[in-house]
Amino acid sequence: MAERKPAALWEPTIVKGALINSLYKFDPRIQARNPVMFVVEVTAAAVTLILCVNLFQGDTKLLGFEVQIALWLWFTVAFANFAEAMAEGRGKAQADNLRKTRTETQAHLIRDGAEMVVPATSLRRDDVVIVRAGEVIPGDGTVIEGVAAVNEAAITGESAPVIRESGGDRSAVTGGTTVISDSIKVKITANPGETFLDRMIGLVEGAERQKTPNEIALSILLAGLTIVFMLVCVSLYPFALYGGTVLSLPVLVALLVCLIPTTIGGLLSAIGIAGMDRLVQHNVLAMSGRAVEAAGDVDTLLLDKTGTITLGNRMATEFIPVGGVEPAQLAEAAQLASLADETPEGRSIVVLAKNRFGLRGRELAEIHANFIPFSAQTRMSGVDFDGRSIRKGASDRIAAFVRENGGEVPAELDSIVEAIGKQGGTPLVVADGPRPLGVIHLKDVIKEGIRERFQRLHAMGLRTVMITGDNPLTAAAIAKESGVGDFVAEATPETKLKIIRDEQAQGKLVAMIGDGTNDAPALAQADVGIAMNAGTQAAREAGNMVDLDSNPTKIMEVVEIGKQLLITRGALTTFSIANDVAKYFAIIPAMFVVGYPQLQALNIMRLATPQSAILSAVIFNALIIIALIPLALRGVSYRPLGAAAILTRNLLIYGLGGVIVPFIGIKLIDMVVAALHLA
């Protein structure tokens, strides 16, 4: 399972919870965090107060109208509260999924050499526990002794067990996962409540959410616009008075609330929470909202060749015989030489021979063979049996072997070897005693669909850099085949850090994905560092995101989610501001119909009465928040196109659409209001 199923949009339990929670959010101390909605709440309260005063004084001329205005102002606040509560509710649902993994477990604590059983919640950092087959790992930690198969389905949804062992890059274990074979000693690395699962639960629930940098900047814009519109409304009172019109507070407030960007103001935090939520659906846990935002801004992606661009290992893809040898003969010799070779390369040779020539690996026992394992000195391996000595290995070594046995090396062989090298493959020469048989072409197999992914990324304007320890020739060939933008060959772990620093010095943002301890400095340096859950604890601490699936291509989804989050924010901001044009045409003529009846000419929507015009604008302004909740939670659809194309498209939809939609919406609401004789 690569993706968690998101909860249905209007999942009843979430809606119910959100309805209740949105009531708590009326608390002015909570509203004050959002300047736009705070203004709505304060003015709604003021209008309500005025209404009560009017009621006492017996001034009930326009009471029905004003009560409705007040109600819809409160609804506007309620709808914004509901949007936020919905996003939080969905986050909570995700968090509950995560939380299910942490059932109350017992831990076998080792202290002073003795083992004792304690509750998992009492474990502290640096405690050492032993976990045996069938037991649940009590907390986040590092394997310090042993090797075990661990089922991480509880976290990743992936049921195939993974190997966790001490030392190396597969040493981190997560609380809540289950050991299914052997036993391991685990050093606990997080106090209860501080595990990354705990931190994540907090983040998706929204409780620990802090505003991200771009959200802060956007809030400043929205607050600034709010102040501008307050100036407009405050000054309108004396302006109107000059023309003989006395504007009532409810009407002025109606204008103000319609003008200030309530749509984006009400949905802003929901968009942010939903962005985190979408990451979790992809099994990526972000440690901060800032990281999600940075993901959208990434300019350069550093990708490890192995595992990201290519399948993990080289595979035999071809047998090329020399000197009139039958291909099947070469294949058989190669297969024999590889029978005892348990490396993935060796196995791939056996499989290729079987697939191409129907050769079944013979039982080792029945041929009484003597297998020669690979060694760093000889740089070849093979098998001796029936007086034959078959070897496979690097071309220079095999050439020497052939000559030692009195054979000749044909020139043809060298050219084949060279050709394979140029294609980025690895040539393995096979010889039978003095007789060279041919060459096995081993090559990196590019992951399916990776080319298309690179095209998407490049269309988005990202630079992709492949990092590999291979020689430049091999690297270039793989780069060409996979379509990656750039590559760095013969890279050491330090290379990554250097590349990241170089890119950052040019002002670029860099994302990388890594797992090993030696990746940790680079993960920490990168603007978006995604650690694989299967990696070391050091890597997980250094990165600002963790991929629970440990799938290196996940980095691309992360970038897309980041971009989608930013686009959604921008689209709703643009839409919200563009909406104001229509509201003016509804409210201004209605406000001044008595003093300046000529302004009726601006009532281009032909709204029924001044009261219904104002009421309809306020209702539209409130309902649009509800109507846009799905968009805020799901995000604007994102297609990997160049910035210019995306911008044109979104400007048409949310800019031009934002101007037109409210004209239609307000007119329709006005027809309903008029039909029901509400105003």
Next chain:
Amino acid sequence: MFENAALQIGLFIALVTAISVPLGLYMARVFAGEPTILDPALRPLERVIYRVCGVHPEAEQNWVEYAVSMLLFSMAGMLVLYALERLQQFLPFNPQHLGAVAPDLAFNTAASFTTNTNWQAYSGETTMSYLTQMAGLAFHNFVSAAAGIAVAIAVIRGFVRRSARIIGNFWVDLVRATLWVLLPICAILTLMLVWQGVPENLSPYVRAKTVEGATQVIAQGPVASQEAIKELGTNGGGFFNANSAHPYENPTPLTNLLEVLAIFSIGAALTHTFGAMAGDRRQGWALFVTMALLFVLGAAVATWSEQSGNPQFATLGIDTHASALQSGGNMEGKEVRFGIVDSALFATVTTDTSCGAVNSMHDSLTPLGGLVPLLNMQIGEIIFGGVGSGLYGMLVMAVLAVFIAGLMVGRTPEYLGKKIEAREMKLAMLFILIFPALILLPAGIAVATKAGLAGISNPGPHGFTQILYAFTEAAANNGSAFAGLNANTLFYNVTLGAVMLFGRFMMMIPVLALAGSLAEKKAVPPSAGTFPTNGAIFVVLLTGVILIVAALTFFPADALGPIVEQLAMLRHQLY
């Protein structure tokens, strides 16, 4: 008629384009300290000025130092001007023996000329001595323009420099703007004006006997030189009360063309200076085209509205159609030698920029025709704009446009590779906020107080427009008079003077801070994923944002002034 207007406006914008490109590139060289053709003549003079004033030209300033220098310089200049006005009766070059200027008027005038507004609550020929005109007002015409250019150049440096703290030296930019840019062009323009009949003398006023035997006093003075800087520096303060409608200031259609060209030239050229300094000329063109679009839009509406005239006349049997014998349309307040198109063009140009010179009386424009100048100023004088202030105002709008819509490409907003973050947004919003506050709040007070209402000369919406216009032109540092408003009162002298000062300096400081903040940033090199700010989409977006922001802010006020008045006029309603 349409052909005539299209031809004139088209020719005009073509000339603006032709002048602005070389001038802009020249200015980029001047302010980068690169060699120019005028160096042999001006370098020695420049060195002397620095030595005398103790300026170290190589020492650049950070934004705070730059702002402080600019403020100190402006404050000192304002005080000197105030003193000159108050003491002119004791000083030479006062052949008419004009007395001291009243304190409130002197304050208003000092504020007005220091801020490049050139709002004149007085008649020049009956209030100011030649010394005050030349050493006070004309001096400020040069240095307030030069200060505007200097700040714009510093702001450009902030936008284009990377990881830098310094944005230039105010004193050097001021001197170079004056010597290399303003003076040489003024010299040429003055000669051309003199050739066309504009006086340039220090003679006492001439008394002439008219045909009917009455005596007429004809004012004289060093008009041509003042006229040149009045237009070029987008100052707009006329030597005479009638400003560029006066035959001594603007005698022929040719001088009229020269004057409108002079008004736009530096503002338009600065866009290309920006493009050149940014290392991407298309960035400059994007701003230029946006400005040109908004200009053409305004000029077209104003011309159309003036040519359509007032339907009341038709009902009275007056022929207002254009023909071979008359320009038709609404000729009230216009000079016959300019006609409809040149008057509408001048009104548009003078309010697109912060010039405020007039060759027709804006009070007499049709309501819709008068809405164009008003809206031009409410947009913030960024359609080519005041020298310097137009460009930096436009850059703030570009930052805003990038911020609002830039997120829609899926990156946090950036302009010229610089990330627009909370600090930049705070400063940009401050800039955008101050402007309507300076217009709407005092106008609100004026219409609610006796002192404010005392100034208006027409009842109904037109009177409201007069007040709204006055505070708009003051905040925008335009200085054009809608006329009709009696502004030489204590109330208006003080409020308008204060609004002018705030409208200049309270907007310069945030924009300099914005430049300082951007200068410190690294620039992200552009990629296919970068928001493009040098193409057609950006022009459309920027135009849209400018219009929507201005419309949203001022629509209610304008609706109660020119809009309701236009609608009333169409229905033959009078107030």
